[in-house]
Amino acid sequence: MCGYGFSSGKLIKLFGGILRIFKSLLAAVILTIGLCTATPAFAEVPPVEQESQQILQREAFRNDPQSLQEVTTVVDASGNFTTTLRASGATGYAVTCAGTQADNAVRYPHYSKGAEGAISKTVIKCVGTGLPSVDLRVSGIISFAPSNSATNTDVVFQHRGAATATQTVMVNGPEVTWYVPEPSHSTVPSNAGRGTGFWRATSTWFFEVGGKMSTVGTQTVTIWKTI
Amino acid sequence: MKPQIIDPRYVNRVDRNPSYRVDFWTDQSVSEEWKLSQVTDIAEVLLWANEHSAGRTFVIYAEFPYENGHGMIRLLGNEPPGV
Structure with missing residues (x-):
């Protein structure tokens, strides 16, 4: 069943690690958007x-x-x-x-x-x-x-x-x-x-x-x- | 406020039947301005403004004419900040 040499416990740990990395990335993206929206800046005067x-x-x-x-x-x-x-x-x-x-x-x-x-x-x-x-x-x-x-x-x-x-x-x-x-x-x-x-x-x-x-x-x- | 006894002769114009302006404000986005003429006095204006405010804030002014147009004297209330 785990043909790639992973036990089910290791697989759960790996999945949990990937999830944590994804959450960190998501938080960084949200923070970036938040910073951008706090002070809208327009590129140039019309x-x-x-x-x-x-x-x-x-x-x-x-x-x-x-x-x-x-x-x-x-x-x-x-x-x-x-x-x-x-x-x-x-x-x-x-x-x-x-x-x-x-x-x-x-x-x-x-x-x-x-x-x-x-x-x-x-x-x-x-x-x-x-x-x-x-x-x-x-x-x-x-x-x-x-x-x-x-x-x-x-x-x-x-x-x-x-x-x-x-x-x-x-x-x-x-x-x-x-x-x-x-x-x-x-x-x-x-x-x-x-x-x-x-x-x-x-x-x-x-x-x-x-x-x-x-x-x-x-x-x-x-x-x-x-x- | 600074009350003081004053010699009245510094004033030489009185408008006893001014028109009034009532500006209703819905936050900072919408204003609705009304001109009220043939008004008995400010009490009548205040009553009308309260009856028509529908939850909006309002500012009451008295109008006066001058050589280049019309001016207003604020009597009650303030505009929302920024508009």
């Missing part, structure tokens, strides 16, 4: 966002930024931007524009029943001295990558909506909101559609003082959800 940022960089610097006495863009530990503009002297000013939530100027896309689809917003507040207001220009994009799983990061983002607008923001005044896409001015709703997968919102912003523009801040948020 070209549409790169293009938008390049356009904004060109816009920001076309008006001779050398005339500004100081321009700083501060990145905090979580990668968010605070855009600050200062000028010394009798007509000096110091204004900082940033998100109104500690970690989030750009908000996650969500489904709005009134908009009949996905929308997102960027909310910014300006604080400082020496100026009553600044003109803040925000360009936002919504992208979407279909995916039935939050752990699948091998996805392709599609452009779903965009908006660019300049609003005057009171310094030390209320927060100001920019929506993506822009609201519809007709009876046909404007939105970024629906779907299950990774929804990404990117905004870039800068502000103007006396026709001069600051450097550009930008933030991207991505979330997997059904909209």
Whole structure:
């Protein structure tokens, strides 16, 4: 019966050993998957966002930024931007524009029943001295990558909506909101559609003082959800 | 909260019949926004919001017009974080 020279006890031991090795391998695979899902990482920034940022960089610097006495863009530990503009002297000013939530100027896309689809917003507040207001220009994009799983990061983002607008923001005044896409001015709703997968919102912003523009801040948020 | 006696003359505009906004939220994924006009007062808005919440959280704002559009003043509640 045991024609290969194994007793039944040895065969059971051998089988048990193989089972243990298989379990170890399985545990390693599960651990690897767990590590991968904990921090989904996308290989590259979608070209549409790169293009938008390049356009904004060109816009920001076309008006001779050398005339500004100081321009700083501060990145905090979580990668968010605070855009600050200062000028010394009798007509000096110091204004900082940033998100109104500690970690989030750009908000996650969500489904709005009134908009009949996905929308997102960027909310910014300006604080400082020496100026009553600044003109803040925000360009936002919504992208979407279909995916039935939050752990699948091998996805392709599609452009779903965009908006660019300049609003005057009171310094030390209320927060100001920019929506993506822009609201519809007709009876046909404007939105970024629906779907299950990774929804990404990117905004870039800068502000103007006396026709001069600051450097550009930008933030991207991505979330997997059904909209 | 910081209460203080104040000279009332720093205010020169009052809207006695504002419109209100009530935003209902289902976690971080779905919002449903309603505009309420011809309202008697905030108590009426609060009653309506509670009657229509269906288990959702809500935020109540008063609306005000300005030269470039409309603004809102938050009166009650908060949006879910992140949206």
